[in-house]
Amino acid sequence: MLNNDRLLVQILLLVLFGASFWVMAPFWSALFWGAVLAFASWPLMRLLTRWLGGRESLAAGILTLGWMLLVAVPLVWLGFNLADHVRDAVALIKDIQVDGLPEAPSWLGSIPLVGERLAGMWDSIDQQGAALMVSIKPYLGQVGNWLLARSAQIGGGILELTLSLVFVFFFYRDGPRLAMFVHRLLERLIGERAGYYIELVAGTVQRVVNGVIGTAAAQALLALIGFLIAGVPGALVLGIVTFLLSLIPMGPPLVWIPATAWLAWKGDYTYAVFLGVWGTFVISGVDNVLKPYLISRGGNLPLVIVLLGVFGGLIAFGFIGLFIGPTLLAVAYSLLTDWSATQAQVRREDKPCN
Template structure:
């Protein structure tokens, strides 16, 4: 009977599993702020939960809505710029690039080959413009879907803010009865890992946003720091910053500024875009006090297997498994693992700690 009940609950809640997981992550990562606000309001938990919900909604949904409006206004301009590049041809390679030692001659040769083959390039690209439009529409649909998911998650987060303590108290009791002290320790490891992932993700996003903004500023792109601010949020989505830098590169090529277009392509598209694969696991590993390889495999594998939510679930699952394997194998606790007594303390300030 209990199994049938659990299966029925899963079927009913299945459409909301992603939203519930995001609500848990949002609530947990902002719990300390909720506690401070609750104390400032004299212990009025419901009011504090409502204010936190509005704040999270403004921070998350506001930039996404602004991005959607900006994309809808500039898609036509982007296609016009692409058509202009195809019609007028590639601009000449700047002399300073052609004069670079070792690579300058090769760059000039490759660029010249591209310029000489532009007629064929237009023939190939022209029929694909319809497919590109379809991709843009699909991306806009994905943005709308993601915004809807966040809105539902924020709504659920209100109840976690309000009733989180009681819910986690029951969860810890149930887990303790099922698996003993090891289950509670696993919850502590999961809590520390979630905090580490949040700090690592936000820290990496900040570094990428600053680096991208500086690149846009050097290239003379209008609104460079606004683009950097939007990049901060787009770095949370795989290939998200390309929504910004690809149109910027096309715009620079269209105005004849080939050198700066190539600079943005290399700096933002390759260098800044690669930072998350290197910097994020390092920051998460330091924050969660876990080995780099565990965090790296958790982040990359989680993203590949589960999408964006895997960015959080992957490291949490591997961290808990890593801790259990160490205990079962009889290993002693060292700096590479997190213990309830030596944890960061952040998790215990949140509801599951």
């Protein structure tokens, strides 16, 4: 009877935990981002708490308000500037419909082997511009639906970001107590190594944050330099957009490719070629070098584990996988290393002495 009662209690606990996870499922992503933001900026929280005489709630409120101003104000300003650029893009499309494409650049026809064919295609597109617009008109509705869907995703992302900024207040205020709870729970599960694995996960997440933010800042700075050299208008706005889009895979080309096309349309072919090369090999190329280096720096994980964690996590879980992937592989690698070392020690102790 006692065993049956214990089994019933265990089943009820499992049901309770399952129901709790189900209730919290819509907020997991926002909770995760709030936790990552709080953890990455925890030194600021400790410093501000010390300045305020240990008043954690006040420090958490001030820091959260600062994040809201730091994130919300640039997003609103960026939205107004992007609206202006959208109007410019619409005007450009109307000009193409009325005036057609400009004459093919002279260097296009001088390209070996394919130059004449490319120049002919350019003239053909210009001559058939009206027919082309008629043929693609049925697809404009599909493009509009696609843009509407992307707008809904952006709106959902903004809502998720807002929830993350709300949750970060509670992570700031209750961070030490949450850390103690997690530490006690892991001690109950895995014993003395709990502290080691907490430090392993914390260090991995910190290095990923440094790698993502550091790489995004580097790409934004390089993009700003390229836009200023090429004379692209709104270079500062485009640099900020590059920083934001650098946080997602293949984001920066969404900025420098349209800028390159705009330069080519205006006839600045030299700067268009420069920006295309700069974007391909410098802006986008630095991501493949700097991010893995910053993530692996200061840790004892092999670089191949870091790379597999970053790219595999992105494929498996999306952008959140950028943090989940390296963390999972780091814990798994450390568990296997500990298990291997333990087994080797056991074999040495069991080996008979001659």
